[in-house]
Amino acid sequence: MDGPGFPVNISVRNKVEVRQDIVGYLSTISAPTTNMSTVHEVLVRSVKINDALQLKSIVVVLDQ
Numbered sequence: 001m002d003g004p005g006f007p008v009n010i011s012v013r014n015k016v017e018v019r020q021d022i023v024g025y026l027s028t029i030s031a032p033t034t035n036m037s038t039v040h041e042v043l044v045r046s047v048k049i050n051d052a053l054q055l056k057s058i059v060v061v062l063d064q
Helices: 036-052
Strands: none
């Protein structure tokens, strides 16, 4: 892995066209993921990124 922004390879069947995905990471938030304010901040940042990149969807994963 090359760090944030490294390409992700996807295997498919039936010659389905696949676009390369890019994985990125938000900057660290030094607050417990069990606090609702922390979850809200992560979601707000994620929605801004989603809107800026005009994506159909975005995946958010929290790890404590």
